[in-house]
Amino acid sequence: MSGGSALARNPAESARLASDVRLSVEQVSYAYSANPAQAPLFTVEATSFQAKPGEIVAILGPNASGKSTLLKLISGALAPLSGRILLNGFVIHTLTPRTRAQRIAVVQQESTLLFPARAWEFVLQGRHAHGRSLRFESEDDVLIAKNALAQVGAADLSDRWMDQISGGEKQRVILARALAQQPLLLLLDEPTLHLDIAAQIGLLDALRRLAAENRYTVVVVTHELNLAAGYADQVVLMQRGRCLRVGPPANIYQRELLEQVFQTPLSVELGSSGRPRVTVLSGT
Amino acid sequence: MRPLTLRRLLLQCSILVVILFLVVVIALKFGAVPVSLYALGRDLLRVVFGQSSQISSDYGLIVVNIRLPRILLGIIVGASLSVAGTSFQALLRNPLADPYVLGVSMGASLGSILALIAEPHLTISPLFASLLTPLGAFLGAAATITAVYFLGRREGQIDSATLLLGGVIISSFLSAIIMFLMNTLSGNLRGLSFWLMGDLSTPLQKSAYWFLGIGFLLATGAIYTTAADLNMLLAGEKEAIHLGVDVPRVRLVVYIAASLLTGLAVSVSGAIGYVGLIVPHAMRFIFGSDHRTLLPTAALGGAIALVFADTLARTVVAPTEVSVGAVTALVGAPLFIYLLRRRLP
Numbered sequence: 001m002s003g004g005s006a007l008a009r010n011p012a013e014s015a016r017l018a019s020d021v022r023l024s025v026e027q028v029s030y031a032y033s034a035n036p037a038q039a040p041l042f043t044v045e046a047t048s049f050q051a052k053p054g055e056i057v058a059i060l061g062p063n064a065s066g067k068s069t070l071l072k073l074i075s076g077a078l079a080p081l082s083g084r085i086l087l088n089g090f091v092i093h094t095l096t097p098r099t100r101a102q103r104i105a106v107v108q109q110e111s112t113l114l115f116p117a118r119a120w121e122f123v124l125q126g127r128h129a130h131g132r133s134l135r136f137e138s139e140d141d142v143l144i145a146k147n148a149l150a151q152v153g154a155a156d157l158s159d160r161w162m163d164q165i166s167g168g169e170k171q172r173v174i175l176a177r178a179l180a181q182q183p184l185l186l187l188l189d190e191p192t193l194h195l196d197i198a199a200q201i202g203l204l205d206a207l208r209r210l211a212a213e214n215r216y217t218v219v220v221v222t223h224e225l226n227l228a229a230g231y232a233d234q235v236v237l238m239q240r241g242r243c244l245r246v247g248p249p250a251n252i253y254q255r256e257l258l259e260q261v262f263q264t265p266l267s268v269e270l271g272s273s274g275r276p277r278v279t280v281l282s283g284t
Numbered sequence: 285m286r287p288l289t290l291r292r293l294l295l296q297c298s299i300l301v302v303i304l305f306l307v308v309v310i311a312l313k314f315g316a317v318p319v320s321l322y323a324l325g326r327d328l329l330r331v332v333f334g335q336s337s338q339i340s341s342d343y344g345l346i347v348v349n350i351r352l353p354r355i356l357l358g359i360i361v362g363a364s365l366s367v368a369g370t371s372f373q374a375l376l377r378n379p380l381a382d383p384y385v386l387g388v389s390m391g392a393s394l395g396s397i398l399a400l401i402a403e404p405h406l407t408i409s410p411l412f413a414s415l416l417t418p419l420g421a422f423l424g425a426a427a428t429i430t431a432v433y434f435l436g437r438r439e440g441q442i443d444s445a446t447l448l449l450g451g452v453i454i455s456s457f458l459s460a461i462i463m464f465l466m467n468t469l470s471g472n473l474r475g476l477s478f479w480l481m482g483d484l485s486t487p488l489q490k491s492a493y494w495f496l497g498i499g500f501l502l503a504t505g506a507i508y509t510t511a512a513d514l515n516m517l518l519a520g521e522k523e524a525i526h527l528g529v530d531v532p533r534v535r536l537v538v539y540i541a542a543s544l545l546t547g548l549a550v551s552v553s554g555a556i557g558y559v560g561l562i563v564p565h566a567m568r569f570i571f572g573s574d575h576r577t578l579l580p581t582a583a584l585g586g587a588i589a590l591v592f593a594d595t596l597a598r599t600v601v602a603p604t605e606v607s608v609g610a611v612t613a614l615v616g617a618p619l620f621i622y623l624l625r626r627r628l629p
Binding site for chain 1: 285286287288289290373374377378379512513515516518519520522523525526527528529530531568572573574576
């Protein structure tokens with residue numbers, strides 16, 4: 001198994017890996033303000049949760065619930081207004097972009113390239129943070145990139161152009177690039193947004209398998225109730241910037257609560273796997 | 285998977301070096317006065333062995349004292365503009381960015397002219413006085429790219445169309461100021477067509493070539509240290525940050541170095557357009573969009589293109605000549621329109 005010590009980047013970090021918590025979000029809040037004269041427009045209010053290696057956390061909520069902002073805070077792209085976010089004991093937003101990229105991989109919604117590149121070139125970019133800026137890619141880097149493509153079932157896409165493959169294929173190549181970063185923490189922002197059902201399930205199955213195999217901590221932002229219910233170990237339920245509940249899907253998925261958050265009548269039943277299933281009832 | 289190796293990079297560059305050599309030979313041979321290849325080789329060898337004084341024929345003097353310096357200038361200016369264009373395209377995420385289209389060249393022209401106007405009124409040492417024009421050009425270029433950058437920014441993102449329109453408008457505004465200055469002031473300012481279109485016919489002192497060459501190598505070297513970062517930036521700044529790129533540092537280094545390249549080129553050759561647009565696209569088409577390859581090949585390609593264009597400018601209507609900027613614009617403007625139709629949504 002590629003346990004804690006193999007993933008540690010230095011002795012101090014490997015000592016911290018002994019404790020079981022990898023990601024720790026502690027009373028984090030954030031406020032946007034369009035200009036200094038106005039009151040802050042939108043906030044993430046004191047949110048806390050913790051995640052272990054191999055765990056999948058879903059940040060769930062309707063549009064404008066602050067879930068993408070929370071992901072940006074976890075990625076270190078934004079600094080929290082108060083509270084802190086720790087990855088193996090290090091405060092994330094104080095790390096340099098390079099150090100962050102060695103530990104955190106982010107899969108974003110849209111990724112258009114200015115000039116065409118082949119899939120393998122794209123995946124090799126994941127190795128950037130691990131080498132010096134001008135270094136040419138080593139055989140190790142190539143091996144890791146090939147392996148990453150194979151892990152998401154995209155080995156045959158290697159020589160294709162990024163602008164000539166389907167949305168689902170593209171999403172897998174983007175995921176492969178994230179894997180090539182060999183991260184501790186894998187963040188995904190609405191990864192299934194433009195995918196058809198088969199591609200969605202393929203991607204999520206791959207994600208669950210990868211999280212278990214490589215001991216990634218995965219945080220997924222989504223607004224899809226059944227996706228979170230079916231794949232997450234923990235759900236962070238958000239509404240208008242407030243974190244309402246944190247816990248396993250079975251504890252969170254209560255009809256009244258979800259109806260109130262998503263503003264639509266729905267029914268919740270427990271599936272055979274012990275995971276809840278939600279049916280949205282059309283407004284009759 | 286075929287990752288870039290140093291060997292392949294050197295091979296690609298050496299092919300371009302051979303082509304550059306051939307173009308230089310052509311440029312030396314053709315002109316208002318034809319020179320035989322034999323005489324050309326003999327006289328060049330004499331220059332190489334430091335025996336320039338033995339060159340007696342008028343033809344030889346034309347080649348060594350007029351054509352060779354002009355070709356050297358073309359090499360440095362072409363390479364500078366091309367590297368600057370490559371950098372602006374990556375950094376601004378705009379395939380149509382080029383020092384001329386963005387108005388940066390015109391800013392450098394105005395900076396040079398202001399420096400030339402100010403120079404006689406300042407009591408400074410001759411060494412510093414000779415640096416004043418390139419300094420003015422650099423400041424003009426840097427100020428213009430800063431202005432265009434902020435004009436093109438909307439809600440924190442760079443908007444392609446706004447950026448280009450901003451560049452075009454600033455460019456026309458600056459050229460109006462240049463015309464105004466040229467028409468009201470006279471003196472040692474060279475011609476209007478030099479500053480607005482550019483040409484390579486003005487001879488320089490020997491030390492100026494060294495100054496240009498070293499400036500080019502330093503600025504291009506600085507940009508090359510960010511080559512891998514520029515590759516990540518093709519997918520956008522947000523993505524680049526998550527891949528470990530220190531975006532503010534890269535932006536600062538590349539803007540300053542690219543402004544320096546544009547300023548150096550414009551201070552000695554005026555605003556030659558479209559080299560920074562055509563050449564990077566051609567090189568990207570041939571060698572791919574990896575900036576570790578693209579930057580050196582664009583430099584060599586820019587040198588080839590400008591020396592070739594200048595040879596055309598000297599010969600097509602010999603014994604008079606046209607501005608080399610007119611030649612590059614004749615090729616570049618249609619290409620710009622083609623790219624505009626194809627790239628912008």
